[in-house]
Amino acid sequence: MSHLAKLNLKTVHRNVQKDPVLARREKLAAGIEEQGRVLAAALAGDEYTVKVKRWETNETGERTRVERDKRVRAWFFEQDGGWYVQCRYGSRILNINGKSNAVFVDRLQDVGAVLEAFKKAAETGELDKAVALATKARSS
Template identity: 55%
Template sequence: MSHLTNLNFKSVTRASKQDPVQKRREKLKVGIDEQLLVAAAAVKGERYETKRKSWGKDERGEKVLVDRMRQVRPWFFEQDGGWYVQCKYGNKALALGKGNAVFVKALKDVEATLGALKAAADAGELDAAMSAAVARRK
């Protein structure tokens, strides 16, 4: 106990440095950036994968942290003679205007649509849709 007597203790509540709306915007923009990479790979006819850390066992049976490849699921799909692009927050598609997807004619147009969605997220146009998605989750 003599070691603790020399310390200066205070009660503190950690203040959040960023408001929740800004955090949501940043999370959505990171997701859109990743989807831009997925779309670029799809145009080339490739799959986009990222590394993720996970726990596995080595040859001696000990737990070790290993890199594994994870395929990123695209937010766009082909249907009705074109491509539908959804903007997702978590695993929920956001309600955009009158629907939950944007229709484009060609796969190469998906990147432009994702860029427009990123600009809308940056401008705060998707804040209400993200708030609704968070409210549904709770």
């Protein structure tokens, strides 16, 4: 008797794909949460970095895995006597209401409220249309 004949064999198709809309919402919400950490570091006077692993060649010519700091760029910047906050999906700036791409606040401390509003809008699907336009423009 064959070794495979003892096993309970079945045919199955694995479904690993998420709903693309939900995946985009989660990615956007994660980016906004990271910007909250960038803001906290900016308020403390620090620079926010994340650890990334890279392959580099050392002095002996061997390829080794090295951990480096990578700076995370802020979605907010100072201009015109206040702070502008933009919502991004990847490297694309989202048009929040179809034509405006930034929110203006007077103080750096007010940026947190804008990021929280962006996060709630992303979770409820208010930014789905803007994200779809940004991803469509990228693929063209």
